[in-house]
Amino acid sequence: MKILRIPFLAIILLISANCQPKNSKAEKTVAQETSSVPVKVMLSSEDLQEYETAYFASGCFWCVEAIFESVKGVKEVHSGYSGGKEKNPTYEEVAYGRTGHAEAVEVFYDPKVISFTQLVQVFFGSHDPTSLNRQGPDRGAQYRSVAFYKNAEEQKIIQDYISLLETKKLYNRPIVTQVALFEVFYKAEEYHQDFERKNPYNSYIRNVSIPRLNRFKENFQSYLKEDSH
Template identity: 65%
Template sequence: MKNIKRSLLLTAGLILAISCQTKAKKGETAESGRQATAPQMEKEVPQDLSAYETAYFASGCFWCVEAIFESVKGVAEAESGYAGGTEENPTYEQVSYGRTTHAEAVKVYYDPEVVSFFELVQVFFGSHDPTTPNRQGPDRGPQYRSIAFYENDSERQIITAYMEALEEQRVYDRPIVTEVSPLTQFYKAEEYHQDYERKHPDNPYIQNVSVPRLNRFKANFQDFLKEDIH
């Protein structure tokens, strides 16, 4: 992969001109080192998110993706969940075992006066490898595939135009395999998954996969970060 920060910034100008797979049982560790332990405290959520716009993305382990988007200024909240499949009310055990057509995904609540949907698309592509089919880091399977969801035609055009620009500039050494799909349904994940990285800093998967991934994003996108994020 080439210099992603420089290439993505060039692409932004162009556009504007035109194994997270666990055994699924709480406490059981996966080959990748991920271990899902239910916390004792509930997720602290703003009381009213109705004034915010929403965006949906899937790019591997939702623990990692949630933490990345919550570091972005203008993002009020990010929720871990499941999307991209047809089964109703999927559970973590079903999705993580690959027993559904869903992917681990996040729902992002954001203030469009502070951060645009286009900038969230930049965050999405800049924080994972969109060239690896059914895989992100140590996590393998279609439940970890890359998907950019859209809720209207304007969002679809933003996503596809940005992908085309990335391909034209040869930002990646391999073709982008990200799915561009309409958002049909998002199922919020079990409460113990919400804010998992913050609540479980000593988890081996968090230390070895999630935190390094977040730190790479923060190093390349400093202008996108909230003031209290270091």
């Protein structure tokens, strides 16, 4: 389970601002770390209405968000919660298994550039769909594998792709991914959004999220945005 504390970078910034002399080694380190965080162009709610949406859950949403953000045709990704019945869940409630929700992502994409079928391929190609209620070090139903569909066409695309994977016998164990009708998505707290991009020195990001992203990139190079290679 991910345990959130005050980000290391934020602590260093606070110490630097109040306790360190100017031009100190600590300040230089902070400046280097801050400058390494890439700038992201933010889209308004009105801008996002022009695009289609897709919803997936496959473990830690920090990891999943970063993966879909790297895919061409994807305009924005939000981390959040879906698949349960409790209204307006909090991160603490979901993380400790107090709701039926899974950590999920909301993907805004341009269907002229990438199709829902290709997003399903990204989903299955970026996690272990045979792992029940677990991805990497994260355990619990909140980390389960779920491919959500909004209509019969999307449902068929997901089920057909699962059948294809099973026919090709790509896995030694049965696929346990849930295929579920999408009902509602609750956007996670703001500090979770773009967490990997904003916190590149976080230990979980460095040891779990970035390696997972890099494995995906190795296998899906043709799907990547130009600046994601």
